[in-house]
Structures are given as C-alpha cells and as structure tokens.
Amino acid sequence: MSSETVDRATSGVVTPPQADVLTSDVLRPRRRPRKKGIGRILVMMALMLSTVVFVYPFIWLISASFKPRGEVFDNRLIPHTFTFDNYLNVWQEAPLALWLLNTLLVTVLAALTVTISSAMVAWGFAYFRFPLRGFLFTLVLATMMLPGAVTMVPTYLIWKALGTVDTLVPLWAGNLFGSAFYIFLLRQFFLGLPRELFEAAKIDGANNWAIFWRIALPLCRPAVVVTTLFEFQAAWTDLMRPLIYLQSSDKFTVPRGLKALLDQYGFGGEWHWEIVVTASVITTIPMIILFFVGQRQFVEGIATTGTKG
Template sequence: MTAGRVLVVAALVALTVVFIYPFVWLVSASFKPQGEVFDNKLIPETFTFDNYLSVWHEAPMLLWLGNTVLVTVLAAVTVTFSSALVAWGFAYFRFPGRGVLFGIVLATMMLPGAVTMVPTFLIWNALGQVDTLTPLWAGNIFGSAFYIFLLRQFFLNLPRDVFEAAKLDGASNWTIFRRIALPLTRPALIVTLIFEFQAAWTDLMRPLIYLRDSDKFTIPRGLKAVLDQFGFGGNWHWEIVVTASVITTVPMIILFFLGQRHFTEGIATTGVKG
C-alpha cells in the first residue's frame, strides 16, 4: 500500500470517528444514571436501562412516534409522486414556454422559507387546519422544486424511442408514465423518498408553528418539549433527554441501512446522468 493510499485511509478513518462519535456518546449517555451523563466516558461506569423505561413514562413517545410516522410517510409519498409527475411533464412533453415555466419553478428555490412562512400559515389558518397534522405534509401534494429538477434530469436521459414505441402500440400518456417511466427511474425515486423522509422526520419548524396540543406532537416537537421540561425547566434530567434522542434517531439509521444500496445507486446514477 502506497503512502498516499495510507494517508487517504487514515483521513477517512479519522473523519468517520469524528462523525460517529456524537452518536456513540449519545447512546452511551442513555445508559447512564443522572449523575454520570456528562462524565465523557464511552463505556458507562454504571450501566442501567432505567432511562428507557422512564422516558416512556414521562412522555407519550409512542404517540409522538405514530404521529411522526404518519406525517413522514404521507409527506414522502406525496412529494415523490407529485414531483415525478411534474418532472415527467417537463421532460417528455414539448409545449410553448416550457423552459420559462421550468425556470420559474426553479426560481422558487431561491425564496427563503421565512418569506412564505406567514402567508402559508394564514392559508392553513383560514382552512381551519392549525393544530392538525395536515399542514406538516399536505403542501407536498404540489411537489418540490428541487425534486422536480432532480427527477426531470433523470427522465431526460431515458431513451425517448421506448416511449414512442409504447405510444405506437396504443399506450396512453398515463400508462407510459406509470408502467415505463417510473420503473426506469426507481433509483432516483428512492433517493427522493429517503431525502424527504429524513426532512419530514427531523422537521421542527412547522410543528412549532402549527401544533398546540401535545397529543398531536411529532418527535422533533416532542423532543423540544422534553428538553424544555427536563433540560432547561429546572429538573436537569438530561438522561431523559438523551434517551429520547436515541429513540428518535434509530429509525433513521435503520431506514438508511435498508435503502443504502438503492440510495447509493440513485446518487451515483443521477450524478452521472445529470
């Protein structure tokens, strides 16, 4: 092994340690009693499972997890399908003003979230959806500019002759999209699903704006409540906070490992074809 390769491997190992250390510390702290949480030892001196029992007693974690799963699945599925549908329209159909319209869609990515926060809240408030889970996912029905761009680039690199042949055989535009285009873009669709799943799972801003009732909290909003109660509320039970954080982080790790092959394939293929 050459010296250059050794340096590269050493750098990768060092970066890996830097990235995984916070999570390893978090898991270790979740098995420590209150007085040892911040002793900075990766192997707990006093090993206990009491924190995992206490967190379910102190906070409705199961209810928050259920709310989060519902919102995340709906957000990921709706934005993936709607973005793919719009991207397919921009990639396949030829119509006047297509480039200008696509440019306007991309321009929406330049708008900071703070600009649309108040108007969006007023819309949901007028519809009577404040303090419900609907505003956390229903906006995805209209797609996302970033995902539309990503999927359009993928659709543009599909062989158009296949679609024309299908049309000659009598296939409708909907059939071509559903039975040919979508299966051919599965890696990109999986990337979109994972991206949006992670974004919806960790979203705190919208739950803070729209949710009032603790029974409707998602995991990030619930963690904020746990932090306020046990971290900064005078109780100083940080073992509860770190344990709740571990419980909410593990599902995302499992999701990544389950979709790792498709995720890596989608990123690589999109990078080559984009």
C-alpha cells in the same frame, strides 16, 4: 562471418542472450511507485478520521442513554454505572409512542405525496414539448432561491384560513404541489431514458399515464428512492413546522415532543438529561434502519444523478 550468422542478423532473430535479457525484464515484478502508496495511506487515514468525527456524537449519545443522571456528561464512552432504567422511564415521562405514531403518519404521507407529485411534474418537463417549457422550468427552479422565512407567514395564514392549525395536515399537505429540488432531480433521470421506448409504447396503444406509471417511473427507481428517503428524513426531523402549527401535546411529532422534553427536563430546573438523550436515541434508530434498508438504491441514485440527461 558465416552466411548463417549474416542471415540471422538480417532476419531479426533474437539471439539467446538478448532473449534472456527481454525475458528477465518481462518477468521481473514492477514496483509500485512509493508516492502512490503513501497517498493511499493518507486518504485512508483521512477517511477514518472523518468517520470518527461523524460517528462519535451518536456513540456518545448511546452511551449517555445508559447512564444515571449524575454521569450523563462525564464523557465516558463506557458507562461507569450501566442502567436500563432510562429506557423504561422515558415511556412513562412522555407519550413517546403517540409522538412516534404521529411522526410516522406525517413522514409517510409527506414522502409519498412529494415523490408522486414531483415525479409527475418532472415527467411533464422531460417528455412533453410545449411553449415556454424552459421558462416555466426556470421559474420552478427559482423558487429554490426563496428563503423559507419569506413564505412562512403567508403559508401560515393560508392554513389558518382553512382551519387546519393544530392538526397534522399542514405538516404534509404542502407536498401535494411537489418540490423544486426533487423535480429537478427526477427530470434529470427522465431525460436519460431513451425516447424511442416511449414512442414504441404509444404505438402499442399505451396512453401518457401508462407510459409514465408503468415504464418511466420504474426505470427511474434509484431517483424515486432517493427522493423518498430525502423527504422521509426531512419530515422525520422537521421541527419548525410543528413549532408553528401544533399546540396540543397529543398532536406532537417526535421533534416537537423532544423540544417539549428539553423545555421540561432541560431548562425547567429538574435537569433530567438522561430522559432527553434516551428519547433522542429511540427516535434516531428508525432513520438508521431506513438508510440501511435503502442504502443500495440511495447510493446508486446519488452516484448517477450527474450522468443523466
């Protein structure tokens, strides 16, 4: 064996055949595990099936709104007889425009009041240090455990004593005192903000209200949007409180009006189901538009809720 061969062996230099083997191993494409590909396919199929299950009722509702009375329940997604008359007749059969206006007023006031009041309470629990803070916050969360039926009668008696029955006030004014769920949600976001930022603002001369309104609240915009959307949807679809407090048809909200239409055309002997489903489509479209407008902030707020604090 020559000295050159010994030096090459001792120095660890890779011989050309070994280099070819290593190069072929590196350049050879790695095959994905077959099980991983099958799992991805199964997940996609499950998601598609879930999407169909959730979307099908609304597609059926839209299809039924373009059918005449005799074909509403034929279960065809493509109407055999396509007509726009239902969308013209629904405005004549019921004061739908007035109901939409009442609902819009209630939902906007409810969403704004509960967002601002809940944010203020949440900011107090997150920023300020005071005795029994944890105990008081526990009491706030404990109110979530109370069923709505427990406080329904006392709440009605309070609004009746104030003379607000058969008005829109009881449908939104209760939100002036905040909501335990929204307080918890917003507090988690406030806890995730650096406290040094607020201390620096206080050194610059900002008071507590300026720190909350100009710094903390804008930084928690995803949580604020989630709170607003949640309450807007809850107030828009609320039926229980309008059933309790509203008697006059000109004060009806959309859910209460749909209940009146159902009683009149669904169970009153006339069976105008095409009017009911058409009104349902018209009142559902605003919520779909609102969700798509705030979808980005909504998803961001939900995704980061558990990571704050």
